[in-house]
Amino acid sequence: MAPADPTAVTIPAIGVDEQLIDLGIAASGELDVPADAARVGWFTGGGRPGGPGPTVLVGHLDSATGPAVFADLPDLVAGDEVTVTTEAGTTVTYAVTRTEDFLQADFPTAAVFGATAGDQLRLITCTGPYDRAAGRYTENRVVFAEPVA
Amino acid sequence: MTTQKTHRRSTRLAALAVAAPLAVMAGAAPASAETEVDRPDTFTSAYTVMATPDTIINNDGEAVPGQDGATGTFTFMVNSDEEIICYDITLEGVTGEYESPAKTATHIHEATAGNPGPPRISFPNPTGEGDTRTSSGCLQGPFTTGLAPEGTDTGDGFTLAQIEADGGSGFSADTHTAEFAAGAVRGQLQEIPVGGVDTGAGGLATAAGESGSGTAVLPLAATSLGLLAAAGVMLRRRVGALR
Numbered sequence: 001m002a003p004a005d006p007t008a009v010t011i012p013a014i015g016v017d018e019q020l021i022d023l024g025i026a027a028s029g030e031l032d033v034p035a036d037a038a039r040v041g042w043f044t045g046g047g048r049p050g051g052p053g054p055t056v057l058v059g060h061l062d063s064a065t066g067p068a069v070f071a072d073l074p075d076l077v078a079g080d081e082v083t084v085t086t087e088a089g090t091t092v093t094y095a096v097t098r099t100e101d102f103l104q105a106d107f108p109t110a111a112v113f114g115a116t117a118g119d120q121l122r123l124i125t126c127t128g129p130y131d132r133a134a135g136r137y138t139e140n141r142v143v144f145a146e147p148v149a
Numbered sequence: 150m151t152t153q154k155t156h157r158r159s160t161r162l163a164a165l166a167v168a169a170p171l172a173v174m175a176g177a178a179p180a181s182a183e184t185e186v187d188r189p190d191t192f193t194s195a196y197t198v199m200a201t202p203d204t205i206i207n208n209d210g211e212a213v214p215g216q217d218g219a220t221g222t223f224t225f226m227v228n229s230d231e232e233i234i235c236y237d238i239t240l241e242g243v244t245g246e247y248e249s250p251a252k253t254a255t256h257i258h259e260a261t262a263g264n265p266g267p268p269r270i271s272f273p274n275p276t277g278e279g280d281t282r283t284s285s286g287c288l289q290g291p292f293t294t295g296l297a298p299e300g301t302d303t304g305d306g307f308t309l310a311q312i313e314a315d316g317g318s319g320f321s322a323d324t325h326t327a328e329f330a331a332g333a334v335r336g337q338l339q340e341i342p343v344g345g346v347d348t349g350a351g352g353l354a355t356a357a358g359e360s361g362s363g364t365a366v367l368p369l370a371a372t373s374l375g376l377l378a379a380a381g382v383m384l385r386r387r388v389g390a391l392r
Contacts (some may be wrong), residue, residue, distance in 0.1 A: 045339055132351070
């Protein structure tokens with residue numbers, strides 16, 4: 001049976017419990033992001049929980065006025081757990097293995113979005129200096145997680 | 150801008166190709182083959198492939214087994230303006246000698262899932278000790294495969310824009326060995342994003358020092374390459390894994 005689409009994510013360590021919205025690829029080639037800073041999205045061209053490849057979840061660090069849904073994502077550390085629910089009603093719990101910051105201008109596409117034989121999870125938000133001229137942060141925090149055995 | 154080097158083909162593969170059934174059709178590659186180039190600063194699209202042994206289709210369109218237990222992950226970064234494709238390939242459990250009538254045995258084919266199709270780009274074969282073989286670099290077209298069943302190289306006239314036109318789904322990637330001539334592993338291209346992820350609007354940067362890790366770049370400093378470079382130095386980047 002093919003792995004089902006993810007529908008919700010729970011991250012107890014930072015108080016996140018959210019339904020997911022679909023994200024595709026923008027005309028620019030970049031990943032779409034949620035229009036609503038309070039929502040978490042998943043990349044529909046990636047993997048699914050329980051199947052091969054990375055399931056990629058994305059949320060904003062902040063809105064123009066204050067903290068957004070992934071404001072505390074940078075606080076996650078190795079060992080913290082993340083549970084993803086699928087439309088089939090199944091859940092997969094992942095444990096954070098590492099976190100890394102990357103310049104957006106030198107984003108590690110293969111390491112984050114590249115195919116993997118096993119089930120993987122990535123959580124992405126912004127971090128680092130905010131470039132007012134460009135209107136965006138200059139870095140991304142990427143949280144890498146693997147299923148709990 | 151880029152340092153161009155002559156693409157070196159494997160002499161071992163060339164020898165193998167002579168013994169291959171279609172070798173009589175090889176050797177027609179024009180002089181204008183692809184060149185190895187440095188990684189460009191920007192990309193127009195990217196694709197990944199999960200290659201497995203249960204997706205192999207021979208030239209007659211029949212499903213045949215690949216190498217049991219083997220897998221391959223391919224990530225391709227494309228700059229179609231400069232006709233450059235960067236590849237990052239890892240094979241696990243593919244054993245034995247490579248073999249293909251083309252000039253290498255690792256390809257992008259113009260082939261939808263479940264169907265055969267001609268190779269359009271020929272990549273250096275992954276190498277390595279043990280169960281893991283890797284290959285990475287960047288090639289700039291025009292591309293040739295060394296395979297010319299009707300007198301014209303199957304890479305002739307191909308451009309990377311053709312991959313971008315349909316989001317990659319009309320193309321597959323695979324590698325061929327002597328034991329699994331139709332392919333040891335194969336998978337379809339799946340488009341993935343390029344560039345960073347724009348997940349912030351600066352609200353926490355405005356209130357720098359409060360919760361969250363966002364910090365403001367002062368307006369005058371926003372254009373300071375020096376400051377951005379300094380920030381870059383502090384990043385724990387794994388650049389080596391990306392190239």
